[in-house]
Amino acid sequence: MTMKALVLDQNTSFGIKLSEVELPALQSHEVRVKLYAAALNRRDEWCRQGRYPNIQNGVILGSDGAGIVEAVGEEVDKDWLGKEVIINAANHWGENQKVQSGEFQILGMPKNGTLAEYVQVDVDRLLSKPSHMSFEEAAALPLAGLTAYRALFYHGQVKAGQKVLVTGFGGGVAQFATQYGIVAGAEVYVNSSKEDKINKALELGAKAGFDYRKEAWVEEAKSISGGFDLIIDSAMGDTLPGLINLLVPGGKLVFYGATLGNPPMLDARRVFWNQLTIQGTTMGSDQDFRDMVDFVTKESIQPVIDSVRPLEKVLEAFELMSNGSQTGKIVVKIN
Numbered sequence: 001m002t003m004k005a006l007v008l009d010q011n012t013s014f015g016i017k018l019s020e021v022e023l024p025a026l027q028s029h030e031v032r033v034k035l036y037a038a039a040l041n042r043r044d045e046w047c048r049q050g051r052y053p054n055i056q057n058g059v060i061l062g063s064d065g066a067g068i069v070e071a072v073g074e075e076v077d078k079d080w081l082g083k084e085v086i087i088n089a090a091n092h093w094g095e096n097q098k099v100q101s102g103e104f105q106i107l108g109m110p111k112n113g114t115l116a117e118y119v120q121v122d123v124d125r126l127l128s129k130p131s132h133m134s135f136e137e138a139a140a141l142p143l144a145g146l147t148a149y150r151a152l153f154y155h156g157q158v159k160a161g162q163k164v165l166v167t168g169f170g171g172g173v174a175q176f177a178t179q180y181g182i183v184a185g186a187e188v189y190v191n192s193s194k195e196d197k198i199n200k201a202l203e204l205g206a207k208a209g210f211d212y213r214k215e216a217w218v219e220e221a222k223s224i225s226g227g228f229d230l231i232i233d234s235a236m237g238d239t240l241p242g243l244i245n246l247l248v249p250g251g252k253l254v255f256y257g258a259t260l261g262n263p264p265m266l267d268a269r270r271v272f273w274n275q276l277t278i279q280g281t282t283m284g285s286d287q288d289f290r291d292m293v294d295f296v297t298k299e300s301i302q303p304v305i306d307s308v309r310p311l312e313k314v315l316e317a318f319e320l321m322s323n324g325s326q327t328g329k330i331v332v333k334i335n
């Protein structure tokens with residue numbers, strides 16, 4: 001059986017190509033999901049650019065997907081057949097809630113991912129698709145929704161009434177973090193490169209937004225908010241000193257990425273004197289994933305979706321992510 005899929009090929013000028021590929025035999029503990037939609041994450045773009053560790057040509061990219069179970073392996077309960085599902089892209093987290101195991105892997109490198117007509121995964125990666133979401137909306141949820149959930153609740157311990165800053169609102173994870181914080185009763189502020197993105201955050205209930213391209217944005221944010229109890233960031237790089245400056249004494253910075261690279265300096269005295277915490281985080285455990293899906297379902301949270309395009313136009317989706325003009329998740333409709 002063959003299918004259309006987006007494979008990594010670093011010998012092409014764009015680094016990826018749509019190909020017809022063979023589906024391997026289904027393993028006894030696996031299910032075959034016919035995908036109706038998938039979504040991009042910055043990770044896919046890092047892979048395309050050859051900037052992700054241990055990349056392998058021929059791997060199908062994509063961590064996020066939603067679809068219908070079409071076939072089950074010998075050991076899998078046949079009740080899964082025909083179910084509408086989402087896929088948890090975090091594999092082999094392990095039992096320790098604090099940190100992932102050494103076997104931890106993300107779907108879509110090294111294992112074949114979701115930017116394809118079908119994906120084959122272990123049955124324990126499935127959860128029912130939230131009923132308030134379409135396939136396109138559900139496909140936007142798993143990786144970013146999970147990362148934002150752990151950052152805000154497990155590490156951030158966000159509480160009602162706290163002041164929270166989410167940086168880079170246009171990002172796939174950031175729009176979830178913003179919405180979760182608002183639902184949790186926090187006073188949420190954002191920063192972004194574009195006014196229309198800030199306006200979208202305000203529409204969702206954010207208190208105020210700041211343009212991080214302006215040199216004075218840190219002073220502006222400080223004078224309007226009075227400082228933040230919690231900051232959720234993935235930019236890092238030379239933005240770190242400004243973020244540290246914006247934390248109130250006892251505040252916490254939780255970061256899940258370093259898009260701008262390593263910070264050139266850290267005001268260590270400010271960190272120890274003000275009893276600040278700088279906490280790294282990555283995706284989340286199976287427990288975090290179940291809790292996140294329950295929370296999103298209970299609160300009827302809908303992902304901010306930038307755009308939806310067919311698999312045939314998936315290269316266009318990568319161009320969009322590459323130039324950073326999206327607001328929220330970039331979705332690919334498949335079947």
Ligand SMILES: NC(=O)c1ccc[n+]([C@@H]2O[C@H](COP(=O)([O-])OP(=O)(O)OC[C@H]3O[C@@H](n4cnc5c(N)ncnc54)[C@H](OP(=O)(O)O)[C@@H]3O)[C@@H](O)[C@H]2O)c1
Nearest residue numbers: 042168169170171172173192193234235256257259282283
């Ligand atoms: N550790 C994990 O498990 C995990 C999970 C997901 C993502 N990540 C990492 O987190 C980062 C974001 O991922 P994503 O999928 O959300 O990416 P994305 O959708 O491409 O979003 C990236 C966002 O970064 C923001 N940004 C760029 N420069 C900035 C600056 N100077 N200050 C503040 N924000 C800035 C932009 O916000 P505006 O558009 O608003 O300007 C952009 O939309 C990536 O580095 C990714 O690899 C890590």
